[in-house]
Amino acid sequence: MDKKNKKFNVVIAGGGSTYTPGIVMMLLSNQDRFPLESLTLYDNDAERQAVLGEAIKILMHEQAPQIRYEYTVDPVVAFTGKDFCMAHIRVGKFAMREQDEKIPLRYGVVGQETCGPGGIAYGMRSITGMMEIIDYMDKYSPDGWILNYSNPASIVAEACRVMRPKARIINICDMPIATKTRMSYIVNKDPKDLDVRYFGLNHFGWWTSVTDELGNDLMPQIQDYVSKNGYLTPKAIEKQHMEPSWQATHRKAADLMEVDPRFLPNTYLKYYIFPDYVVEHSDPNYTRANEVMNGREKRIFGAARDIIAAGTAVNGGFEIDVHASFIVDLATAISYNTHEIMLCIVENKGAICNFDPTAMVEVPCVIGSRGAEPICQGYIPTFEKGMMEEQLAVERLVVEAYVEHSYQKLWQALTLSKTVPSATVAKKILDDLIVANKNYWPELH
Known part of the structure; x- marks a missing residue:
């Protein structure tokens, strides 16, 4: 079949997620550029998935009967x-x-x-789930790609690098995309017209450049706005990130900008x-x-039950997840080798010149049929590099603790985290977490 006429077969891993209806709606709205042959929902919680699965069955029958649809735990x-495979799992x-x-x-x-x-x-739980999905895809669809946006993405990405280095997986996060959208409102531009440079680890990074489609420097305007208002904008752009917290x-x-006003910070740096x-508030x-x-949770599952009861999804309460469009952007770029530039979590390989080349960093990448290829972001300053070195060590210790079933290394990871004041506190937290996660973590020694 001519590649340009191909229709794609997609599985959403995490079919019982509250994000699944929005992703399905987004996929349906993009059939002109990413047409589907089939769509499958997969979850290991049959009861939870069935509620959304049945509601989406009604939606698919009404809006896209030509797409083969099913949901399964097999x-x-x-x-x-x-x-x-579009993966957004939440183990536990x-x-x-x-x-x-x-x-x-x-x-x-x-x-x-x-x-x-x-x-x-969460990372210790997610590793198990993600390795399972990677192994399923390797066994049943070895030529397929996994597009992973399950959290915590940095730990998951490091685990993939160490435990499944040949996996056809790209790890990506919607948070920088959401923040870029807020930036576009600050300068009254379309988000697609902003060209950004960014470096960091997932949920741990900085924008160094923002220009428009003509190459005009927008950083001063955005920096001035954010220094006074943060990323709050008068225009409400999303439901996902609009709660008081x-x-x-x-x-x-x-x-955050006061600490280093040269760059625009990822919001997660506040932690x-x-x-x-954060603790005080x-x-x-x-x-x-x-x-x-x-x-x-209540809103989405309530809408699903209403759709099932009514037998129709017309005015049913499901809405397009606009930020999930980045998943279609990513899949389209891979399928058609478009060389679109997107922020992805990839092995550094010199993209950040003065940082560990094997680190899983979040940087702009060229996306094509070979996956994500990082773009060089140059050298980074001492402050940001120091913070990243510490956080990278935490993430690597977590993966080592998982692989080796090591209590010691997980204690070290918690101790090293910038959020934890001492090894004494780290040990108390760890011991409580072990009890809470007894059904999910490997046994630690």
């Missing part, structure tokens, strides 16, 4: 004959996220799902640079996990 069915679901956030807060330490102890705990995060970027502030009894469970 990996053979799910992963056989697939061109792409929101119940474990709640533990990730609340256990550190007991000890006055940042409780966040991808940063600090919570991110380490996210608004505070966007606002805090103004303080490392202002951990005391956290409710140990009601964290972001509770906010999501009482918000998006």
Whole structure:
């Protein structure tokens, strides 16, 4: 078949996720550039997936009956004959996220799902799930690509590098894309017209350049705005990141800029640079996990049940996840070798000249049929390099602890994290996390 007329077979791993309906809606809205032959949802929680799966079945029948659709808990069915696996898994679901956030807060330490102890705990769970998916794709669709946006992406990417170095996987995150969209509103431009340079680790980076389609430097205007307002913009651009906790995060970027005004910071840096502030403004009894469970979780599953009850998805409450369009951008660039530039998490290989060449860094990459090839970002300053070296060591110790079943190395990872004040506190948190994760982590010795 002529490549330009090809239709693609896609499996979404994490079919029971609250993000799945928005991704499906986004895929349907992009059939002109990424046409589907089939779409499969896969999850290991049959009961949870069935609610969304049945509602999406109604949606697919009404909007795209020509696309073969199914949902399954059988990996053979799910992963056989697939061109792409779009992975957004959450091992342990929101119940474990709640533990990730609340256990550190007991000890006055940042409780966040991808940063600090919570991110380490989540990473230890995610490694198992991601290796399983990689192995399924390797066995049943060896020529297919995995597009992974499961968190914590840096730990997952490092685990892939160490444990499955030949995997056809690209790790990507939507947060820089969401922030870039906010930047575009600040300068009244289309996000696609902004050309950015960026370096860092996932959820741990800085923009060094933003120009428009004509090459005009937009950094001074954006820096001036962010130094006063953070990334808060009058225009509401998304539902995902509009809750009060996210608004505070966007606002805090103004303080982050004071530490180094040369660059524009990733919002997640607040957890490392202002951990005391974060803890002070956290409710140990009601964290972001509770906010999501009482918000998006209820909204999406409520909409799904309403669709099933009504027998129609017309005005059913599912909405396109606009930020998930980056997944279509990525799949299209690979399929048609378009050489689009996107931020991805890849092995450094000199892209950051004065940083470990084997580190999994987040930088602009050229995307084509061979995957993601990093673009050189030059040398980085001492402050940012020092922070990244420390965080990279944490992530590598986590993966080593997982592979070696090492209590010692996981304790070292927590101790080294910039969010944790001492080895004593690190040990207390670790011991509590081990109990909470007894059904998910490898046994540590």
